[in-house]
Amino acid sequence: MEYKEIMDSLKAGEYKPVYFLHGAEAYFMDSIADYIERHLLEESQKAFNQTVLYGRDLPSAQPLIDAARRYPMMAERQLIILREAQELKDLATLSKYVEQPMDSTVLVILHKHKRLDLRSALAKALKKSPKVVLFESKKLYDNQIAGWIEQEVRRRGLLILPEAAELMAEYLGTDLSRIAGELEKLALNLPKGKTIDQAAIERYVGISREYNPFELQKALARGEREKVWRIVEYFRANPRTAPMQLVVASLYGFYSKLLKFLALRQMSERDLLQALGLRSTYFLREYREAARRYGRRDVERAIALLQEYDLKSKGVGFNSSAPGAQGELLRELVWKLLFVRHLV
Numbered sequence: 001m002e003y004k005e006i007m008d009s010l011k012a013g014e015y016k017p018v019y020f021l022h023g024a025e026a027y028f029m030d031s032i033a034d035y036i037e038r039h040l041l042e043e044s045q046k047a048f049n050q051t052v053l054y055g056r057d058l059p060s061a062q063p064l065i066d067a068a069r070r071y072p073m074m075a076e077r078q079l080i081i082l083r084e085a086q087e088l089k090d091l092a093t094l095s096k097y098v099e100q101p102m103d104s105t106v107l108v109i110l111h112k113h114k115r116l117d118l119r120s121a122l123a124k125a126l127k128k129s130p131k132v133v134l135f136e137s138k139k140l141y142d143n144q145i146a147g148w149i150e151q152e153v154r155r156r157g158l159l160i161l162p163e164a165a166e167l168m169a170e171y172l173g174t175d176l177s178r179i180a181g182e183l184e185k186l187a188l189n190l191p192k193g194k195t196i197d198q199a200a201i202e203r204y205v206g207i208s209r210e211y212n213p214f215e216l217q218k219a220l221a222r223g224e225r226e227k228v229w230r231i232v233e234y235f236r237a238n239p240r241t242a243p244m245q246l247v248v249a250s251l252y253g254f255y256s257k258l259l260k261f262l263a264l265r266q267m268s269e270r271d272l273l274q275a276l277g278l279r280s281t282y283f284l285r286e287y288r289e290a291a292r293r294y295g296r297r298d299v300e301r302a303i304a305l306l307q308e309y310d311l312k313s314k315g316v317g318f319n320s321s322a323p324g325a326q327g328e329l330l331r332e333l334v335w336k337l338l339f340v341r342h343l344v
Contacts, residue, residue: 001133001134001135002135003028003031003032003135003137006019006032006133006135007031007032007035010032010035010036010039011035015036015040015077015106016106016131016132016133017101017102017103017105017106017107017131017132018098018101018106018107018109018126018129018131018132018133019032019033019036019106019107019108019109019132019133019135020098020109020111020116020126020132020133020134020135021033021108021109021110021111021135021137022085022110022111022112022114022115022116022134022135022136022137023111023112023114023115023135023136023137023138024113024114024115024137024138024139025137025138025139025140025176026112026113026137026177027137027176027177027180028135028137028176029110029112029135029137030110030177032108032135033081033108033110036079036081036106036108037050037079037081037108040077040079040106041075041077041078041079042075045072045074045075046079048072048073048074048075049072049073049075049077049078049079050078050079050080050081051067051078051079051080051081052080052081052083053067053080053081053082053083054082054083054084054087055082055083055084055085055086055087055088055091056084056087056088058088060088060089060090060093061088061090061091061093061094062093064080064082064088064094065093065094065096065097067080068080068097068101068102068105068107069097069102069105070105071102071104072104072105076104077104077105077106078104078105078106079105079106079108080105080106080107080108081108081110082107082108082109082110083110084110084112085109085110085111085112086111086112086113086114091111091122092120092121092122094109094122094125095121095122095125098122098125098126098129098132099125099128099129101129101131101132103131115136116136139174140174140176142169142174142253143277145169145173145174145179146162146165146166146168146169146279147165147279148176148179149165149168149169149179149183150162150165150279152179152180152183153165153183153186153196156183156184156186156187157187157192157193158186158187158190158192158193158194158195158196159193159194159195159196160195160196160197161195161196161197161198162279162280162282162283163198163214163282164196164197164198164200164201166214166283167198167201167207167209167212167214168182168201168205168207170212170213170214170250171207171212171213171214171246173246182204182205185204185205186200186201186204186205189204190204208234208241210231211230211231211234211235211238211241211242212231212241212242213242213246213247213250213251214250215227215231216228216231216232216235216247216250216251216334217250217251217254217286218286219231220251220254220290220334220337220338221254221258221286221287221289221290221293222289222290222293223293223338225338228334228338232330232331232334235247235327235330236324236327236328236330236331239326239327243326244309244313244320244326244329244330245310245313245314247330248306248309248310248313248333251302251306251337252303252306252307252310254286255299255302255303255306256303257276257277257278257287258287258290258291258294258299259296259299259300259303260275260276261276261287261290261291262291262294262295262296262299263296264276265288265291269281269284272284293341294340294341295341298340298341301340302337302340305333305336305337305340306333309329309332309333312329313326313329
């Protein structure tokens, strides 16, 4: 089952006896488990009918199975949550229980940071049983984060400008739990139906709408030298706001897409958006402007520079830990990117 499908069924009050949640992305697993924990039982029922166990603390799977086979006390169902299931050595012995689970028990198993071997006997038992929800929680790709932010914002009754969603994605990375926390701040502080813009993000999330890697990228694309240097000097004075690796990763994504754009720019807008992984024609403008300043060789040089300075920032052939070294590296890199057409 997909995440949305699972959440829709839970909100409709439909619970299965077993939820086996596994994979690399903790956020989706935690969201499912937290919803069940909040809504399955009344507060007065939880003392006797809710149990949380940890795989590393169990000598075997048998105590878990015994707990799952108990009947609830003065309630229709009981809830058992197994966290850190990947630490339970004989997890495979759950196969027998999965084949005939108790209808009065909801067993939620969180197998985090790694996927279950789908060839195993346990996986086969999980897939075979109609009383089981088996969900693999996968990491989102970088180019999926902004779209996910827009979706989560809508779910909270708000809207967000595409460039504001991109700004959050660039700055916060792929940590969905962190992003969700920041979105919750926005939802608490803004009225329903409000459109989130860069000003709101600056105020409530703390990301400067003027000094961030996204704005640096746009300034380089347009050749706005004064703006480029203002942003770089801000980064040098406030290194925690935009670490060197974050800036390099952001610029690498931009120049990589620009190289693809130069090769495909004769395509229709729709096909270009799909090829570049963009969600709006708003962002195509940046690539069209950049294409007026950069040729293919220029972009290839820029990508080579980013690879070179990424290594330097990590201490390869350069003392990157010296005071101010990262700021000087960034200044040097950006200067070369700004004048990449003149480099030999």
